[in-house]
Amino acid sequence: MNRAIAAYNDLQEQQSKTVENRLLEFSNSKILIAEDSPTVRFQVARYLTLYGLMQIKFAKNGQEALDIAIAWQPDLILTDLHMPIMDGFELCSQIRANSNLKDIPILVLTGAEKQEERAAVFDAGATDLIRKPVYHLELVGRLQVHLERGQLIKRLTEYKERVALELDLGKTMQVGMLPDQVLIDKVLETYPIDMASHYQPSIGLGGDLWGIKPLDSDRLFVYVLDFSGHGVGAAINTFRFQTFYKGIHKIVGPAELMEKLNFFLKGILPIGQFATMFCAILDFEKEEMTFSSAGAPPALVKTDGTSGRFLSLDGTGFPLGLRSSGGYENSTLKFPKRSSLFLYSDALVETPDPPNSIFDYAGLADFLNGSDDPHSCVSRVVGVLNKITEGNDDALSDDVTVFCLTHLDKRIGSDQ
């Protein structure tokens, strides 16, 4: 019998020298063999070394295999089913339950087990089966498939982690373009206003932006901008905008600024990309607001005190970057004390997708009018966000920006 086995093994070894070595590129792979039979351990290891796999470790039972796997992180595990101390079923379960090991392919060496038992091994977490006695070409074929798959998953995981890191870095840079707390504090000290905002890109980076800029002791410039699309492409356009915006030394008026910005973006954006924008100059001395819109969602304004209602302003206008000349115009309205301005990007009225959106323009105004705390900008911003997400931020499929400002009787923290 032993002579017959030896002859069979010799035949297999001879064949291995005549067939193409499909495991050549996996010669650095680490293989763990869990098998209580020294004969089978020796046979399998011999085949692997014949195909150039030299990093092999052995375990005589499942517990040994698990300990080695934790310490050594093999690329693939070959295991017997029936072993002392811990069998192959339990080993599979333990490997799958370990977050550091769960993706390792496990190939189970099966002998005369019943069909039900062979099926159950997959429930335990096995990746594939190899029949004993092991035929080297089958072993090589299955190893190739599973090592390739493992390598692919590893590369994808590394790629995903790298992209996530880069997106995080990009997000930090993008958030850096938003008004920081120093600017917000300065604005709250300078003007008689309450203010709140929320900014959330849909996939790490986004095409939305909002900003405030003190013009003098009485006038504040505000804007909300939304580039078409979302993700990296739209985010890059926000950086382009920032380049333009930082170069503006004097803001004459909203329409004048948008005309310049339109010209700038028309020169660099490809066909099909554009930005919508609402911007305004709030003059707290004259108690008026001058604004212009480039196709932005209609801004909501409440100008007749606490008893008044939010109404939509006309947002009609060519989005920026669409045509050489936008033809933007300024409009002015009274913005007395206790007036409020509510700006938002389109995600607020398109979540979930129309026609099932929670808010349309009129519905959003109604919601704000019914707000429990009509004086607080924070409660308005939080209120609408909670309404559309119901606490689940994943409900948003697009970037979202919300900005609210109220003209107060006096500056926060002052007696005047």
Place this chain on the structure above:
Amino acid sequence: MKLTTTQDRTTFHARIADRLAFSDHKPFRELLFAVTDSGAKTCVFDLSQLNSIDSSGLGMFMVAHEEGVSNGWELVLKGANEHVNALLKLGKFDEILTLQEA
């Protein structure tokens, strides 16, 4: 985007249904190639079944418009519902593109 296309001698008809959004960029580009390859003089996008559109979708209409200008066919957007129509008018796209009622 759910897309159905038909063609007669001079006109390419494309019914764009459901939602037109950022993720439809590739099939939309392929649609434009198909329109140009067909030799049609007019391309009608039937929007009657289009429930929603995002800013990328509006941008795609602009790309289609330019593609038509460059390749000798005219784009017509037909039958947009109230919501889509409102977005087209908010951005004054109706002053650049040809819109038709259903």
